[in-house]
Structure formats: structure tokens, C-alpha cells
Amino acid sequence: AQSVSQHNHHVILSEAASLELGCNYSYGGTVNLFWYVQYPGQHLQLLLKYFSGDPLVKGIKGFEAEFIKSKFSFNLRKPSVQWSDTAEYFCAVNAKGTDKLIFGTGTRLQVFP
Amino acid sequence: EAGVVQSPRYKIIEKKQPVAFWCNPISGHNTLYWYLQNLGQGPELLIRYENEEAVDDSQLPKDRFSAERLKGVDSTLKIQPAELGDSAVYLCASSLGQRGVEETQYFGPGTRLLVL
Numbered sequence: 001a002q003s004v005s006q007h008n009h010h011v012i013l014s015e016a017a018s019l020e021l022g023c024n025y026s027y028g029g030t031v032n033l034f035w036y037v038q039y040p041g042q043h044l045q046l047l048l049k050y051f052s053g054d055p056l057v058k059g060i061k062g063f064e065a066e067f068i069k070s071k072f073s074f075n076l077r078k079p080s081v082q083w084s085d086t087a088e089y090f091c092a093v094n095a096k097g098t099d100k101l102i103f104g105t106g107t108r109l110q111v112f113p
Numbered sequence: 114e115a116g117v118v119q120s121p122r123y124k125i126i127e128k129k130q131p132v133a134f135w136c137n138p139i140s141g142h143n144t145l146y147w148y149l150q151n152l153g154q155g156p157e158l159l160i161r162y163e164n165e166e167a168v169d170d171s172q173l174p175k176d177r178f179s180a181e182r183l184k185g186v187d188s189t190l191k192i193q194p195a196e197l198g199d200s201a202v203y204l205c206a207s208s209l210g211q212r213g214v215e216e217t218q219y220f221g222p223g224t225r226l227l228v229l
Contacts, residue, residue: 043116
């Protein structure tokens with residue numbers, strides 16, 4: 001069965017610090033990969049996604065993620081975080097040809113001015 | 114363009130009472146999903162519809178949960194009777210539902226249920 005691991009449950013950073021949130025999945029076949037963000041009081045929004053092609057994916061608000069197939073990883077990065085990035089971040093995976101999304105447990109990011 | 118609409122946003126009920134949640138997907142989206150999100154966890158799929166057909170309800174606790182999408186547009190998820198452990202956020206999502214195309218799911222704001 002597929003599973004997604006997000007090892008960082010809670011991350012606290014100061015503004016302008018660099019961010020990297022880990023995401024690892026377990027599945028033997030080809031996958032689609034997603035990062036969703038949930039700002040306080042708001043709904044889940046798509047941050048970026050990987051279907052195929054360039055493994056370095058750029059999303060909204062300066063976020064990017066790199067798919068490393070050999071490591072089953074899809075880590076999220078941002079070179080300089082802002083206070084407005086405070087949110088919960090979810091990594092999700094589905095096997096290609098299916099649309100059953102498997103989510104990680106999420107990482108809560110707090111950015112202090 | 115309107116996103117996925119859900120109502121109510123919040124619901125407080127006593128245990129053993131029934132409760133229903135409503136979802137209207139993005140216009141033109143054929144596939145609709147209901148997810149359960151417990152505190153501190155990621156969403157977990159309960160049921161998926163392609164048009165009016167439930168194509169994956171393996172995770173839906175059928176003894177107390179039911180869902181319908183009669184005309185292939187909006188959908189209702191019901192719990193009867195509710196238990197304390199049902200307190201959670203119930204999310205609805207939709208996608209275009211095009212065969213052979215990798216798709217993105219778009220989520221609604223959720224209904225936060227508290228069972229007392």
C-alpha cells in the first residue's frame with residue numbers, strides 16, 4: 001500500500017530563513033506528486049505538482065520541489081520564507097492512472113517576523 | 114470562477130444525532146471526493162464519485178455513513194447516528210474527471226464537525 005511520510009511535524013523559522021520540508025513516499029510504480037498548503041482558516045490549496053518531465057518543479061509564492069526518484073522523495077523548498085508562509089503543508093501522492101490521493105500527516109510551519 | 118462550496122462550515126451536535134454535509138463541486142467537474150481529516154492528520158478518502166456513480170467507497174464506514182450524488186453534480190454526506198469519534202473536518206474535493214489525463218483535485222473549505 002502507498003504511504004507518505006512527512007518527518008517534520010512542526011517547523012519554526014524566522015523571516016528570511018531558508019525552508020526545506022521533507023516528503024518521502026512508498027510505492028513501487030510511477031506516481032504523481034503534490035504539495036498542498038492550508039493557511040490559517042482557509043481551505044487546502046495546491047502549491048505545486050509533478051506529473052512528469054523536469055523533476056524540479058516551481059510553484060506559487062516562490063516555492064519549489066524536487067522529485068528524486070531514487071530516494072522516493074519530493075522535498076519542498078523556499079530560499080527565504082515570509083511571515084505569510086505560516087501554514088500547514090501537506091505532501092500527497094497518487095499512483096499514475098488513479099486519482100486516489102494519499103496524504104502525509106502535514107508539517108506545521110510557523111514563521112516569526 | 115467559484116471553487117468547491119461546502120455547507121455548513123461548522124456543526125455541533127450531540128452523539129446519536131444525525132448530521133448531513135453538502136458539497137457543490139467546481140462547475141464542469143465530473144469527479145467528486147469526500148475526505149475525512151482528523152486533527153493532526155492529513156485527509157483520508159472516504160468516497161469518490163464519477164458523475165453519479167460511487168466508484169470507490171471502500172473507506173466509507175457503511176454502518177453509519179452514507180453519501181449520494183443523485184444528479185452527478187452536488188453531493189451529500191450523512192452520518193446517522195453520529196459518535197464522539199466522528200468529530201473531524203469533512204472535506205469535499207473535485208476534479209475534471211477526464212479519462213487518461215493526470216488530474217489535480219481542488220478542495221473546499223470543509224465542514225468542521227463536533228460531536229458532544
